[in-house]
Amino acid sequence: MPLVIFYASGDFFMNVFQLTRTLIDIESITPNERAVGDYLAAYLKPLVERYHGRLERIQVEPDRFNILAHWGDPLVTLSTHQDTVPPFIPSSEDDEFVWGRGACDVKGIIASMLLAAERLLAGGTRNFALLFVVGEERNSAGAYAAGRDGRGSRFLINGEPTENRLALGSKGALRFEIKASGRMAHSAYPELGESAIEKLLDALAKVRQVSLPVDPVLGASTLNIGTISGGRAPNIIPDQANAEVMIRLVGDPASTRAAIQYAVSGKAEASEVLCIPAIRLGAIEGIETTVVSYTTDIPAFNGAWGKPYLIGPGTIHVAHTSEERVPKKELVQAIELYQHMVKSLLAS
Numbered sequence: 001m002p003l004v005i006f007y008a009s010g011d012f013f014m015n016v017f018q019l020t021r022t023l024i025d026i027e028s029i030t031p032n033e034r035a036v037g038d039y040l041a042a043y044l045k046p047l048v049e050r051y052h053g054r055l056e057r058i059q060v061e062p063d064r065f066n067i068l069a070h071w072g073d074p075l076v077t078l079s080t081h082q083d084t085v086p087p088f089i090p091s092s093e094d095d096e097f098v099w100g101r102g103a104c105d106v107k108g109i110i111a112s113m114l115l116a117a118e119r120l121l122a123g124g125t126r127n128f129a130l131l132f133v134v135g136e137e138r139n140s141a142g143a144y145a146a147g148r149d150g151r152g153s154r155f156l157i158n159g160e161p162t163e164n165r166l167a168l169g170s171k172g173a174l175r176f177e178i179k180a181s182g183r184m185a186h187s188a189y190p191e192l193g194e195s196a197i198e199k200l201l202d203a204l205a206k207v208r209q210v211s212l213p214v215d216p217v218l219g220a221s222t223l224n225i226g227t228i229s230g231g232r233a234p235n236i237i238p239d240q241a242n243a244e245v246m247i248r249l250v251g252d253p254a255s256t257r258a259a260i261q262y263a264v265s266g267k268a269e270a271s272e273v274l275c276i277p278a279i280r281l282g283a284i285e286g287i288e289t290t291v292v293s294y295t296t297d298i299p300a301f302n303g304a305w306g307k308p309y310l311i312g313p314g315t316i317h318v319a320h321t322s323e324e325r326v327p328k329k330e331l332v333q334a335i336e337l338y339q340h341m342v343k344s345l346l347a348s
Helices: 016-024 034-050 103-122 141-146 196-208 253-264 328-347
Strands: 004-006 013-015 054-061 064-071 076-081 097-099 128-133 155-158 166-170 172-181 222-230 240-249 269-276 289-292 307-310 325-327
Touching: 013 016, 016 034, 016 097, 016 103, 016 328, 034 054, 034 064, 034 103, 034 128, 054 141, 064 141, 076 103, 076 141, 076 328, 097 103, 097 328, 103 128, 103 325, 103 328, 128 141, 155 328, 166 307, 172 196, 172 253, 196 222, 196 240, 196 253, 240 253, 240 269, 253 269, 325 328
Parallel strands: 076 128, 076 155, 155 307, 166 289
Antiparallel strands: 004 013, 054 064, 064 128, 097 325, 172 240, 172 269, 222 240
């Protein structure tokens, strides 16, 4: 039997697969979250009214807002983000999967959380919240805004694709912009110029040789040279060149930060753009565990919403790809897992 939930309009019932598809088909590429935020607010309104809760739109930026719904004191908070990466891909489904942009990251997670909340409320559970934030895919603007007021929450269940296993930890992120400067000249007379691109390439070669930390739980740090740009024309010695580098952190960033600066010295300048620490996360007896390499909103909440847990249906390996999808069986399982976690944490 499909799991069903009373839809906000009151006109029909919607199962978790239909709800996931409906959310996917509302384009919410960062920073265009308003339409999906409006939908979530409309969806939650009857649940708030029926079970005497409270619904809030928390302004983050013009036309961008977090959605918070809570019933009683929000001691446990189910949270994930509203936005997706580009491009928009409409939904589809087959016997095994729901497909489309955001299927696993994270429209399916929103659907599972909504249905879990419906079942918890129908069963008499109170003192929990739903929090859907903006901007996770770019700069965690919504989580930083939410981090200024945790409303007394003691436990945060954050939703990201983990194949429904509790993540024991997640890697952090350290991002640099590396710039090299040179002197323009006619390419027929290279001795009159100074190539910024050659300097940058030399600096990046040194960066690739940096020995990065390894953690017994989180594994090895990884480094990616994500973008390279520079020069003006093939017949001009380039006077400028830039690269963006992302390191997935597993420990204290200080040693890695120093190693990168040393590697580029004399060739280029490295400017730190972003630093999100690696984090250790909670576990609950009876739920399978894993470790993830990606970064989440959890550090941006700054502990304001309580001890963090990380779990959700789907695999990160297909997120941000043209093959993004979420297994239907994991969507159904997530509804039960979220209910179990809320009850367990409230009991603790």
